[in-house]
Amino acid sequence: MRTPTSLFSTLYSSCIYSRRLAIMSRRSLSTSPPRDIKRPRLAGLTPDDYRNGVMLAPMVRSGALPTRLFALKHGAKLVWGPEMVDKAMLHAERVVDRKLHLLFNIFARICSYPSIAVSGTISYNGKQERAMFTCHPVEKPYLIFQIGSADPELAVQAARLVMDDVSGVELNCGCPKPFSTHSGMGAALLTNPDLLCSILTALRKELPLHISVSAKIRLLPTQEDTFALVERIVNTGINCLTIHCRTRNMRPRERALIHRLEEIVDFVKGLGRDVAVIENGDCTGYDDARRIRATTGADSVMIATAAEANPTVFSPTPLTDLESTFIIPYLRLCKYLDNYWGSTKFCISQFKGRKTANKALREAVIKAKGYSDLDSIVESWTGSEELASIKAVIDARAVSPPVLLPASDVVPPLDENVTPPGWRGNPDPEVVYNAPLLPANEHRIAIPAGVSKQDPGTPTPSGLSGLKVLSVM
Numbered sequence: 506m507r508t509p510t511s512l513f514s515t516l517y518s519s520c521i522y523s524r525r526l527a528i529m530s531r532r533s534l535s536t537s538p539p540r541d542i543k544r545p546r547l548a549g550l551t552p553d554d555y556r557n558g559v560m561l562a563p564m565v566r567s568g569a570l571p572t573r574l575f576a577l578k579h580g581a582k583l584v585w586g587p588e589m590v591d592k593a594m595l596h597a598e599r600v601v602d603r604k605l606h607l608l609f610n611i612f613a614r615i616c617s618y619p620s621i622a623v624s625g626t627i628s629y630n631g632k633q634e635r636a637m638f639t640c641h642p643v644e645k646p647y648l649i650f651q652i653g654s655a656d657p658e659l660a661v662q663a664a665r666l667v668m669d670d671v672s673g674v675e676l677n678c679g680c681p682k683p684f685s686t687h688s689g690m691g692a693a694l695l696t697n698p699d700l701l702c703s704i705l706t707a708l709r710k711e712l713p714l715h716i717s718v719s720a721k722i723r724l725l726p727t728q729e730d731t732f733a734l735v736e737r738i739v740n741t742g743i744n745c746l747t748i749h750c751r752t753r754n755m756r757p758r759e760r761a762l763i764h765r766l767e768e769i770v771d772f773v774k775g776l777g778r779d780v781a782v783i784e785n786g787d788c789t790g791y792d793d794a795r796r797i798r799a800t801t802g803a804d805s806v807m808i809a810t811a812a813e814a815n816p817t818v819f820s821p822t823p824l825t826d827l828e829s830t831f832i833i834p835y836l837r838l839c840k841y842l843d844n845y846w847g848s849t850k851f852c853i854s855q856f857k858g859r860k861t862a863n864k865a866l867r868e869a870v871i872k873a874k875g876y877s878d879l880d881s882i883v884e885s886w887t888g889s890e891e892l893a894s895i896k897a898v899i900d901a902r903a904v905s906p907p908v909l910l911p912a913s914d915v916v917p918p919l920d921e922n923v924t925p926p927g928w929r930g931n932p933d934p935e936v937v938y939n940a941p942l943l944p945a946n947e948h949r950i951a952i953p954a955g956v957s958k959q960d961p962g963t964p965t966p967s968g969l970s971g972l973k974v975l976s977v978m
Contacts, residue, residue, distance in 0.1 A: 549715030549717065550672050552744045555719070557805060557909050557910065558582025559582060559805065559806055559807075559819045559907075560581060560585065560805055561584040561819070562785055563649075563651040563677070566848065566851055567813040570640060570842060571835060571839045571849070574644060574895050575817065578894070579816065579819050580791065581819040581907075582647070582805070583649060584644060584647055584649070585651055585807075586640065588651045589653065590654070590690070591656065591660050591662070593637060594663040594667070597629035597631060600627070600629075600630055601625070601628075602627070626641055626842045626843060627642070635845065638650075639844070642670075643892070645672060649674070650664070650667050650671040650673065650675070651674075651721070652664060652675065655693070655700065656704070661707050661712070665712070668713065674716060675719040678694040679691065679753075680692055695723060698737055702737050702738060702740075706742070717744045718743050720747070721746075722734070724748065726752060728769075731765075732772050735769060736776060744779075745781040745782075745783060746780055747783040748766060748783070749786050757810065760787065763786060763797065767801045781804040781805065783804060783806065784805070784807065785807040785809065791820060791821045792821070792912075793806075794909055798910075799911040817831065828867070829863065832866060833866075833883055837887055838892060838895075846874075846876060854870075
């Protein structure tokens with residue numbers, strides 16, 4: 506049996522030998538074997554790079570790194586990261602995942618042994634050393650970083666922090682959630698076009714030209730107001746404008762106003778600026794994206810909710826039985842990339858599978874408190890192989906990039922061709938407080954006098970004959 510002293514000596518010798526090999530390899534680059542084919546690197550995104558594709562929308566929580574990588578594998582042309590607030594990013598620490606080999610993890614620091622990059626995940630950690638934003642070099646040529654900001658200077662500072670890991674920066678001008686609008690960010694910028702345009706102008710002026718700048722907005726109540734805002738945004742020098750076809754007050758359950766986009770697309774073309782226009786709202790997949798392109802003239806289509814439910818919807822033939830074809834590979838990649846377990850668990854909970862699918866897997870994920878609790882189900886954690894397969898698909902884009910052509914046999918519905926006459930913005934009326942209550946009728950349960958503040962009087966027998974009796978169970 507080997508003594509601790511001899512074991513230490515062996516490990517120490519191994520560290521020194523491996524370090525010498527690393528030094529020798531650096532000194533003999535000219536004699537090293539040929540490298541593998543490099544991933545296609547874009548010199549910088551142009552408006553054309555935003556065209557003819559299906560894009561993954563920025564989604565808080567659901568737009569995690571593993572989801573973005575699988576979206577690229579299954580046909581997404583570009584992917585957007587979740588919105589990150591500028592002030593939060595200014596306090597982040599950039600950390601590259603360089604895990605040490607298990608054999609040397611005790612003595613590496615003593616021997617000054619160079620670390621070995623395993624997954625290559627890049628994390629921007631907050632004050633609690635938990636990653637706020639993660640990315641990977643394999644997605645860099647296709648990754649857009651969305652920033653939430655209400656200050657041009659802070660926006661530029663935050664963008665500079667991440668510009669080495671992304672290909673584009675987008676200003677979020679459309680999120681209606683309170684966490685985004687409470688400080689004048691997100692959809693709040695729609696009512697402050699001077700600030701909105703000053704942020705975009707600063708980003709374009711201060712960032713290198715190879716970093717693309719874009720914006721994402723919502724529709725304004727009237728088409729005329731939308732035209733005026735779009736013209737100002739386009740003139741800031743952006744490469745792409747994504748339009749979520751809902752107004753600020755509309756909710757996801759309300760049908761997107763896609764019929765308004767065709768006029769906006771024509772308007773942007775008439776300005777003579779080379780700016781791509783992407784449609785966002787209610788797209789369900791690849792074939793639906795072709796239909797939307799044909800009916801609106803948009804350059805590309807962005808998918809959010811449908812991609813949250815199935816990250817493979819960007820393909821003409823998406824996976825359907827996610828329990829048997831997707832969730833296990835997703836778990837393997839998540840663990841390999843050291844994705845936070847809570848994030849992995851949430852994303853899987855959003856995947857929509859078949860009703861007859863294997864429920865045991867879902868229940869196991871719900872009960873699990875970490876990846877190790879799923880060892881018996883996943884069996885082999887081959888996340889490196891999953892990442893390698895994604896790299897292979899992305900490498901093939903140098904020869905055959907994904908292209909989304911508009912459908913040629915689509916007849917637009919009559920109610921989506923033109924803006925309805927007399928349309929005045931949000932179809933839902935604004936909330937009116939202290940409005941008088943409507944009178945009761947035979948189709949409604951009578952309003953108690955204590956609520957209506959009105960005494961309906963005692964009904965006569967003849968009046969009772971016309972009332973419907975409602976039974977309460």
